Amino acid sequence: MATLRAAADDPVSYASAWKRTHGKPVIGSFPMNFPSELVHAAGALPVIIQESKTPITEGRSMLAEFYCGYTRSVADQAAIGELDVFDGFVAADHCVQLLGAVDAIRYVRPEKPVHFAQFTSAMDDVLAKPRVDDRIVDMKSEIETVTGTSVTDDALATSVALFNANRRALREFYDLRRSGAVRITAGEMQLLVKSSMVMDVAEHTGILETIRDNLNVGEPDTSVVRLHLSGHFCHAPKPEILDVIEESGGLVVDDDLYTGYRYISTDVPETGDRLGALSTWYMERNLNAPCPTRVTSKVDWDTYLLDSLTRSRSVGVVVLIAKFCEPHMLYYPELRKALDVHDVPSLLVETEHEGIPVESLRTKMETFIERIRRQSASVPA
Ligand code: SF4
Numbered sequence: 001m002a003t004l005r006a007a008a009d010d011p012v013s014y015a016s017a018w019k020r021t022h023g024k025p026v027i028g029s030f031p032m033n034f035p036s037e038l039v040h041a042a043g044a045l046p047v048i049i050q051e052s053k054t055p056i057t058e059g060r061s062m063l064a065e066f067y068c069g070y071t072r073s074v075a076d077q078a079a080i081g082e083l084d085v086f087d088g089f090v091a092a093d094h095c096v097q098l099l100g101a102v103d104a105i106r107y108v109r110p111e112k113p114v115h116f117a118q119f120t121s122a123m124d125d126v127l128a129k130p131r132v133d134d135r136i137v138d139m140k141s142e143i144e145t146v147t148g149t150s151v152t153d154d155a156l157a158t159s160v161a162l163f164n165a166n167r168r169a170l171r172e173f174y175d176l177r178r179s180g181a182v183r184i185t186a187g188e189m190q191l192l193v194k195s196s197m198v199m200d201v202a203e204h205t206g207i208l209e210t211i212r213d214n215l216n217v218g219e220p221d222t223s224v225v226r227l228h229l230s231g232h233f234c235h236a237p238k239p240e241i242l243d244v245i246e247e248s249g250g251l252v253v254d255d256d257l258y259t260g261y262r263y264i265s266t267d268v269p270e271t272g273d274r275l276g277a278l279s280t281w282y283m284e285r286n287l288n289a290p291c292p293t294r295v296t297s298k299v300d301w302d303t304y305l306l307d308s309l310t311r312s313r314s315v316g317v318v319v320l321i322a323k324f325c326e327p328h329m330l331y332y333p334e335l336r337k338a339l340d341v342h343d344v345p346s347l348l349v350e351t352e353h354e355g356i357p358v359e360s361l362r363t364k365m366e367t368f369i370e371r372i373r374r375q376s377a378s379v380p381a
Pocket of ligand 1: 071097233235324326327
């Protein structure tokens, strides 16, 4: 875990060390839908840019105060030179705030290649997949230019297989956690997923396998309140928030966080057209873990969430929402309504880059857990 923690806590140092050792480029990408396999197939290290722990200073004037903490942190990291190790940047979403952060990089580092591939978000549109296919072809060509390496079908097949193996290994940890056979805290799970976003994929999978082989499998702890953690796009919630949730008597047994199950929910098909498989992954991912930044009538997040609760036997939901995250704020009332209709207790926690008062969160969490316990006790056996 120490290796994973070091990489997750300081992705830039990991990327610098990797670059020195391998003599190859490192490419920064942004949440939530960029296929890292494309960069890996070009021999470079793909790293999903994380929110920095440091306070926002230089970047403060670059984006409005009402941009989410992640985007303001990205702008700040670019402004203070923290992201200079990266040889280029790629993005594949079009949340307006994320675009602002990407533009801030262009502004402060005009010499760095920055490629934006706008993936269609109207998923039911018959032209969505062909359009995304085109964007992926453009992105491949841009990555080849920046890295100076052609992405061959064979290299892409190898990269896809490696990333699928990594996602499968992480999903095993999710299955173990849901079953209760292994107690994996929310902080530990976040560490496993976050480190996979920044580390060399084969190295990461090797470490996951070692950890899995040394897990203590036992009987589920029936004294804890099983919780589902929902939301929080684009970056990892601060570990102290996750700790308080579990110190209050809850146990997170499932989640749909981006730095969580959302990131690993779907594999890329390993047969057929290699580039087309990446757009298939993009389309299918939204069916497996619906995201309010995409538009579709085929699935919705509230139904998905209710089904997930049944699957994991969670009795309450903690919704983590990054302050000023518009897609999440717009969808939240719908989610809340569905949870209320089904008598599922839920607690909304708004997070900020600058942190939130932990002791006040502790009081809210303890009350929430107590409410769930009383509600369960009042239901006739
Ligand atoms: S989706 Fe939300 S968290 Fe992500 S960049 Fe947009 S506003 Fe920020």
